[in-house]
Amino acid sequence: MLKGLYTAYTGMINEQHRMDTMTNNLANASTVGFKKEGATSQSFEDLLAYKLKDSSVGLGNVQRIGVNTPGVKIGENYTDYSQGSFRETGNTFDLALSGNGFFAVEYTNSEGETSTKYTRAGSFTLDQTGYLMDKDGHYVLDSSNRRIQLDPLQPANVDKNGRIYQNGTLRATVQVVDFEDYNYLEKYGDTFYQPVEGASLVDSEASVVSGYLEMANVNVVSEMVNMIAITRAYETNQKILQTYDNSLEIATTQLGRIR
Numbered sequence: 094m095l096k097g098l099y100t101a102y103t104g105m106i107n108e109q110h111r112m113d114t115m116t117n118n119l120a121n122a123s124t125v126g127f128k129k130e131g132a133t134s135q136s137f138e139d140l141l142a143y144k145l146k147d148s149s150v151g152l153g154n155v156q157r158i159g160v161n162t163p164g165v166k167i168g169e170n171y172t173d174y175s176q177g178s179f180r181e182t183g184n185t186f187d188l189a190l191s192g193n194g195f196f197a198v199e200y201t202n203s204e205g206e207t208s209t210k211y212t213r214a215g216s217f218t219l220d221q222t223g224y225l226m227d228k229d230g231h232y233v234l235d236s237s238n239r240r241i242q243l244d245p246l247q248p249a250n251v252d253k254n255g256r257i258y259q260n261g262t263l264r265a266t267v268q269v270v271d272f273e274d275y276n277y278l279e280k281y282g283d284t285f286y287q288p289v290e291g292a293s294l295v296d297s298e299a300s301v302v303s304g305y306l307e308m309a310n311v312n313v314v315s316e317m318v319n320m321i322a323i324t325r326a327y328e329t330n331q332k333i334l335q336t337y338d339n340s341l342e343i344a345t346t347q348l349g350r351i352r
Contacts, residue, residue, distance in 0.1 A: 098337050103164035104330040107134050108323050110167045115320050118311045126177075126214025126284040127309035129316075133168030174275055177213075177310035179302065185249055186225065188215035189307040190269065194297030197268040199232040199240065200285065209234065210285040211270070211278075213307055219245045225265075229283070236266040251303040271297035 114132040121127040179189050188196070195211035202208075216228050225233040225241040232240040236255075243249060247259045255267035272278055277292035288294075 095337075098334060100164035101330040101333040101337070103166060105327055105334075107165050107167055108327040108330065111323050112320065112327070114170060115316050115323065118309075119313065119316050119320075122309050122311040122313050122316075124214075124284065124309050125216050125306050126212055127311065128175075128177075128213070128284075129173050129309065129311045131171050131173060133171065134165050135168040136165060172275070172278075172280065173310060175310050177308045179305040180308050181305050183304050184218075185251060185303055186217040186219065187304060187306050188217060188251065188255075188267065189302045189305040190215065190297075190299040191302055192297070192299030194269045194271045194299035195286065197234040197238070197270060198227055198285070199234055200281075201231065208287070209238070210281055210287055212284045212286065214284040216306055219243060221245065225267075234268045236268050238268065241265040241267065251301060253300040253302070255301040267301060269297045269299055269301060271295050271299070 111132045111134075114130050118129040121129075174193070176191070179191075190196070190213060195213060196215055198210050198212055200208055200210040210231075212227070214227065217225050217233055218228070220226055220230075223243045223245040225243065227233065235241050241257070241264075243257065243264050244259055249257055249259045249264070251257050251267070255269050256263055257265045257267065271294070272288065273293040273295050274291075277289050278286045279289055281287045
């Protein structure tokens with residue numbers, strides 16, 4: 094009888110995890126370059142009960158006597174890398190990628206250590222010295238993995254290949270790369286991704302679109318519908334717990350009472 098309590102409990106834990114994922118997606122619905130996440134569920138492996146050292150079947154033999162399937166467990170989260178919609182800004186250095194690929198950024202952590210991170214958020218600007226940076230002050234890298242520095246007093250234009258021109262002269266090319274398998278990418282923080290062991294860089298066929306930003310690929314209406322479904326599933330498991338609790342109370346306080 095108590096197995097049902099555990100089954101309902103695991104269902105509530107799983108729905109809570111799904112809710113956390115959905116609310117994070119909604120919180121970032123207006124974040125440039127954000128890619129939504131999804132949550133999966135898995136069943137626990139069947140727990141088998143065996144007869145051990147049972148002389149009736151032979152001491153060297155093991156015989157299964159039952160199967161127990163205790164509910165659901167939290168699976169893996171996954172990232173949806175599909176392209177989001179574009180929003181026009183008119184700013185030359187607001188860049189969006191049409192197709193699969195990432196911008197490369199020189200990221201500096203709180204300890205002063207630098208590393209290359211990858212992002213779809215192309216909200217870039219020039220600082221006073223002409224370096225192309227993201228909104229948090231991280232340097233955008235060129236095709237040679239160097240910081241991009243331009244003349245901040247001269248107008249610029251960016252073509253679909255990421256080449257930046259000033260006064261008709263090629264000044265730099267924004268680095269755009271892709272990965273052979275996105276399963277070897279992990280979220281680092283904000284909208285940054287970093288490769289893990291086994292990741293392979295490949296050339297990107299994405300086109301760079303100047304004057305636009307790629308918005309989050311979150312469908313607010315769809316996420317709200319999913320949240321309602323998750324809430325209903327959570328409440329259902331909660332009612333199962335309450336039913337079991339009432340049954341146990343009757344069993345312990347009424348059935349054994351001597352009249």
